[in-house]
Amino acid sequence: MKNPARKNVVPQVLIQTLKTHPVILALIGFVVLFSALYPERFLTPLNFSTILKQFVTLTLFALGPSIVVVTGSLDLSYVGIWMLGGILVWLLMPITGMFSILVIPLLGLVTGFLIGVIQVKAKIPSFILTLSLLVTYWGITATLSGGYPRSVREYAFITASLIPHLPTAFLWSIPIILAAIFVMKRTRIGTYIYAIGSNEEGAQLAGINVDKHKILAFTLSGLFTGVGAVILFPHLGGAAPVELNLNNVVGPLVAIVLGGTPLVGGSGGPQRTILGALTYAVVYRGLLLSLLHPEAVQLLVGLLLIVSIVVGSRGLKGVTIT
Amino acid sequence: MSSSLILRAEGIDKSYPGVHALDHVDFDLFEGEIHVLLGENGAGKSTFMKILSGSLPKDSGRITLRGQEVEILNPHHAWELGIGMVYQELSLIPSTSVAENIFLGRLPKRKPLGTVDWAETFSRARNILDDLGVDIDPRQRVRDLSMGERQLTEIAKALSMNVQILLLDEPTSALSEEERERLFHILRGLQEKGVAVIYVSHRLAEVPQIGQRVTVLRDGKKIGTLPVEQADEATLIRMMVGRELGEQFPKTEVPRGRELLRIRGLTVEGMLHDLNLTLHEGEILGIFGLLGSGRTPFARVLFGVDRMDSGEIFVDGNKVEISSPAEAIELGFGYLTEDRKEGLIPHLSIPANITLASLKQICQLGFLKHSEERQAAEKYVRELGIHTPKLHQRVEFLSGGNQQKVALAKWLCSRSKILIFDEPTRGIDVGAKAEVFRLMNDLAGQGVGIIMLSSELPEVLAMADRILVMAGGSFTAEFARGQGTQEDLMRYAVVR
Ligand SMILES: Nc1ncnc2c1ncn2[C@@H]1O[C@H](COP(=O)(O)OP(=O)(O)OP(=O)(O)O)[C@@H](O)[C@H]1O
Numbered sequence A: 001m002k003n004p005a006r007k008n009v010v011p012q013v014l015i016q017t018l019k020t021h022p023v024i025l026a027l028i029g030f031v032v033l034f035s036a037l038y039p040e041r042f043l044t045p046l047n048f049s050t051i052l053k054q055f056v057t058l059t060l061f062a063l064g065p066s067i068v069v070v071t072g073s074l075d076l077s078y079v080g081i082w083m084l085g086g087i088l089v090w091l092l093m094p095i096t097g098m099f100s101i102l103v104i105p106l107l108g109l110v111t112g113f114l115i116g117v118i119q120v121k122a123k124i125p126s127f128i129l130t131l132s133l134l135v136t137y138w139g140i141t142a143t144l145s146g147g148y149p150r151s152v153r154e155y156a157f158i159t160a161s162l163i164p165h166l167p168t169a170f171l172w173s174i175p176i177i178l179a180a181i182f183v184m185k186r187t188r189i190g191t192y193i194y195a196i197g198s199n200e201e202g203a204q205l206a207g208i209n210v211d212k213h214k215i216l217a218f219t220l221s222g223l224f225t226g227v228g229a230v231i232l233f234p235h236l237g238g239a240a241p242v243e244l245n246l247n248n249v250v251g252p253l254v255a256i257v258l259g260g261t262p263l264v265g266g267s268g269g270p271q272r273t274i275l276g277a278l279t280y281a282v283v284y285r286g287l288l289l290s291l292l293h294p295e296a297v298q299l300l301v302g303l304l305l306i307v308s309i310v311v312g313s314r315g316l317k318g319v320t321i322t
Numbered sequence B: 001m002s003s004s005l006i007l008r009a010e011g012i013d014k015s016y017p018g019v020h021a022l023d024h025v026d027f028d029l030f031e032g033e034i035h036v037l038l039g040e041n042g043a044g045k046s047t048f049m050k051i052l053s054g055s056l057p058k059d060s061g062r063i064t065l066r067g068q069e070v071e072i073l074n075p076h077h078a079w080e081l082g083i084g085m086v087y088q089e090l091s092l093i094p095s096t097s098v099a100e101n102i103f104l105g106r107l108p109k110r111k112p113l114g115t116v117d118w119a120e121t122f123s124r125a126r127n128i129l130d131d132l133g134v135d136i137d138p139r140q141r142v143r144d145l146s147m148g149e150r151q152l153t154e155i156a157k158a159l160s161m162n163v164q165i166l167l168l169d170e171p172t173s174a175l176s177e178e179e180r181e182r183l184f185h186i187l188r189g190l191q192e193k194g195v196a197v198i199y200v201s202h203r204l205a206e207v208p209q210i211g212q213r214v215t216v217l218r219d220g221k222k223i224g225t226l227p228v229e230q231a232d233e234a235t236l237i238r239m240m241v242g243r244e245l246g247e248q249f250p251k252t253e254v255p256r257g258r259e260l261l262r263i264r265g266l267t268v269e270g271m272l273h274d275l276n277l278t279l280h281e282g283e284i285l286g287i288f289g290l291l292g293s294g295r296t297p298f299a300r301v302l303f304g305v306d307r308m309d310s311g312e313i314f315v316d317g318n319k320v321e322i323s324s325p326a327e328a329i330e331l332g333f334g335y336l337t338e339d340r341k342e343g344l345i346p347h348l349s350i351p352a353n354i355t356l357a358s359l360k361q362i363c364q365l366g367f368l369k370h371s372e373e374r375q376a377a378e379k380y381v382r383e384l385g386i387h388t389p390k391l392h393q394r395v396e397f398l399s400g401g402n403q404q405k406v407a408l409a410k411w412l413c414s415r416s417k418i419l420i421f422d423e424p425t426r427g428i429d430v431g432a433k434a435e436v437f438r439l440m441n442d443l444a445g446q447g448v449g450i451i452m453l454s455s456e457l458p459e460v461l462a463m464a465d466r467i468l469v470m471a472g473g474s475f476t477a478e479f480a481r482g483q484g485t486q487e488d489l490m491r492y493a494v495v496r
């Protein structure tokens, strides 16, 4: 064990962190770039509040699935849980009153568990499975709602403004984020999930019940999505939507990969996803402020996903992403 | 040596975060020379070889090939320059065939469309394997090969490249005596054609057999280069370790206790035939067998990874069914796999790997206790001399031998009662080997029963209380401690 000279320690740690978290550099770079390009419009409280709002949306959708990505699978069901959950709340409102909102986390939990069981037992690729489920949930939502967005105003208080310019949904998202990080970094289940994603056979040989923990990962994903959707429901307008917005599906995926959770699994997780979500939100906002057509912005976002997948899968200069 | 200099490396320097892996290393290599490179685990041997083979960039230094300075860009470029390498952590693709792996990137083409000439591919692979004297079907998938067979495939791949400089990083770590001999024979043949070889190994006995000169690295620095005539084992160890080493096989007699394990008629159709054994508290039971003898399949069945067709297993006198590793661990088993890649979690840290099989005891209500994990890990890092810049290093960044030590530490930490060690000393240095044997003794002293599967005759003879010889999926002989000689064991290991 060698100790580098003392005065070098701090810069060393800094350089190391930046090397393993290249997204931080990207984030700083984009903030500087946009601040320089349009100082009047980018550096405003209103703009930051808008960025935070999108950060919340991305994070609450991406948090759970990023646990599944650590195992090397994919979970695309999040938007479906939010949509179907919303319409169930509208349906239940006259019967169960204010308790109706609890149907969303319940739906998330059950959905995640079912996906896990089907995936483990039938060995269907999780991508196809969860994509089909997303489309199915969308179909059920459209049917139940009769094709109209159904608004439920009762829960607006959840996201009512407390501090000027600071979205209340952001405050709510903090404990959820911390809980996700805690599960992955401070519990046995989290360690097992990383182990399975990194080396499934090795995990099994260490006595880990691989199937059980894969199911658990999907269940956790569904649960976090469901809890997040309780905030997202009022945050995104308090209406049960009937249109599937592709942006809501792609954005969280970009956030996960951009944050540095490789799709092959084994490393990364929620603590990285929030970095990815913040960067994505900044880029998106910055591009919208530009004179580009919204379509052009979509194109650039697509490119961003490709670039982050390439960088994420190859690592930067031999540094694998933690 | 009158032949000419083929490769010279000057001031090769390479750092990883927190590790100065190579510290201005000078090295030269003559035509037709076999140059042995030695050093403890983590000394920088693989790093040096990877720089020469273009798979790692150097930080600074000069490499000259036949008097001309070169910048080796990547493995393919190295091959064009006449350099080929056998990697320590084998670089084969498990899902493809042996022949495809041998010719990867250089598959024979058929005119005019440039399609792959499969007939040619397989027949050329067959020839190379025949030259090596190994009986592997070129069409077989690498996934289905044993460790030793994979290593032979990797060697065949390097030999097929027709290079002038061959880099071999622990090529014999999974080979039997016989296969090793055959490899040496081939190397001597290449040597006559002027091919130069850099040869890394932890088997000091091989040095005079195969090498002409030896270079020793310690902590990334070159300690010296000697002709083999001056390089007796004691000198080499002193150069590698920096001090004298004590007893190599510190065996202590432990009184045999209760019966821990009894196996009756264990059979897997076409693979394992009617295996019977008993293991007692405090006993080290050696199972000696060559490649393909069935050692590893036997261990996998016992640990619940694979199923048996018939037979009975008794633990502490009770009949048990073992249908998963989790159940085996519950019953007190631990299993160090032959291929350490199988047993390690590359993305997790040293402490997480060491405690992985014991988390149920270390956790409280499912919450991790980092301080206890750290304490456990620190203990084994110290005892086994795991060479790492920081405790929380991810194991994928450790040198091969240090990974082996982490894999071993996992089972020491789990307090298993019955330990199955498949080639426990594979790829670890002399100092650490003695330490592993000392730990095995300590464990035996605490009443643990150890099944030591090994193809290292001297180790089995020195450490085991009883030795079963395995061949063709059956036990062919049993020797009490001190009864069999190397020749006896060998004789029963090759009969069918
Ligand atoms: N990718 C990496 N990242 C960080 N450190 C590394 C990496 N690869 C190797 N090291 C470190 O560099 C040092 C030299 O490693 P190297 O693999 O060359 O050792 P070695 O002599 O081949 O040992 P062994 O006998 O165990 O194979 C070790 O301390 C190791 O921990």
Ligand SMILES: [Mg+2]
Pocket (backbone or CB within 6 Å): B045, B046, B047, B088, B169, B399, B400, B401
């Ligand atoms: Mg090495």
